[in-house]
Amino acid sequence: MKLIDIHAHLEDSRFKKDLNEVIKRAKKVGITTIINSGVNPETNRKTLKLSTEYDIIKCSFGIYPIDALVNEIKYNEGDFLRKIKPFSIHEELNWIEKHKNNCVAIGEVGLDYNWPEFTKHKEKQIKVFEETIALAKKIDKPLIIHSRKAELDAIKVLEKHQCKKVVMHCFNGKKSLIKRCVENGWFLSVPPVITRLEHFKMLVEVVPLKQLLTETDAPYLSPVAGTKNESANITFTIKEIAKIKNINEEKIAEQIFNNAKGLFNL
Numbered sequence: 169m170k171l172i173d174i175h176a177h178l179e180d181s182r183f184k185k186d187l188n189e190v191i192k193r194a195k196k197v198g199i200t201t202i203i204n205s206g207v208n209p210e211t212n213r214k215t216l217k218l219s220t221e222y223d224i225i226k227c228s229f230g231i232y233p234i235d236a237l238v239n240e241i242k243y244n245e246g247d248f249l250r251k252i253k254p255f256s257i258h259e260e261l262n263w264i265e266k267h268k269n270n271c272v273a274i275g276e277v278g279l280d281y282n283w284p285e286f287t288k289h290k291e292k293q294i295k296v297f298e299e300t301i302a303l304a305k306k307i308d309k310p311l312i313i314h315s316r317k318a319e320l321d322a323i324k325v326l327e328k329h330q331c332k333k334v335v336m337h338c339f340n341g342k343k344s345l346i347k348r349c350v351e352n353g354w355f356l357s358v359p360p361v362i363t364r365l366e367h368f369k370m371l372v373e374v375v376p377l378k379q380l381l382t383e384t385d386a387p388y389l390s391p392v393a394g395t396k397n398e399s400a401n402i403t404f405t406i407k408e409i410a411k412i413k414n415i416n417e418e419k420i421a422e423q424i425f426n427n428a429k430g431l432f433n434l
């Protein structure tokens with residue numbers, strides 16, 4: 169069975185000690201590709217480095233909506249902001265464009281309205297999001313979208329720019345918004361946390377198999393609460409999708425693999 173993890177953060181310090189083992193376990197269950205998403209200058213470069221060290225890792229470069237506010241929000245306003253150095257959005261977009269041949273997607277990008285401090289800067293978030301969309305179109309790469317508590321706005325911005333190659337990652341919007349994504353021809357990627365969240369079971373029911381992808385968002389969204397997620401856990405997601413769609417796991421895996429192959433040009 170060929171499996172795919174279209175969204176992970178293996179450059180995270182939580183993988184510092186066991187990344188070799190994590191990759192081995194992924195290969196053992198049949199993972200052929202892991203798309204690692206950078207979210208700021210530091211993680212974009214770490215992602216690039218990982219792709220040179222592990223043939224299974226492909227790059228996605230992005231500017232996370234929260235990190236895009238690094239020049240707007242001060243660190244001491246809360247612990248939700250990772251400690252990253254201030255950076256120029258335009259310089260980073262230029263870096264990504266220069267490395268377009270090293271990446272298969274633009275992401276993680278999008279909008280995040282999870283805290284009042286973020287919604288204060290909606291305009292700035294949308295501006296950066298639109299700039300990343302423009303770049304993705306220019307270099308003809310799919311977008312991997314983060315839309316926490318901002319699902320409708322993210323959809324509206326993507327529709328405004330007539331984006332076609334889109335993956336809604338870990339999409340938490342309601343059923344009508346899921347359907348809207350499907351009608352737009354976009355993909356929705358399902359994390360292993362589906363084992364314990366009804367929302368993703370509903371999502372899998374609503375979305376045609378041809379528009380589903382699998383991701384881990386590792387180290388987050390683990391199938392088992394309190395544990396570190398990793399790419400090998402894609403097997404949990406495949407099992408759940410097979411149960412819901414009432415199709416055998418091999419066929420589910422094959423279709424999802426082909427979905428990813430087509431979208432990311434793998």
Ligand SMILES: [Zn+2]
Nearest residue numbers: 175205276385
């Ligand atoms: Zn992520």
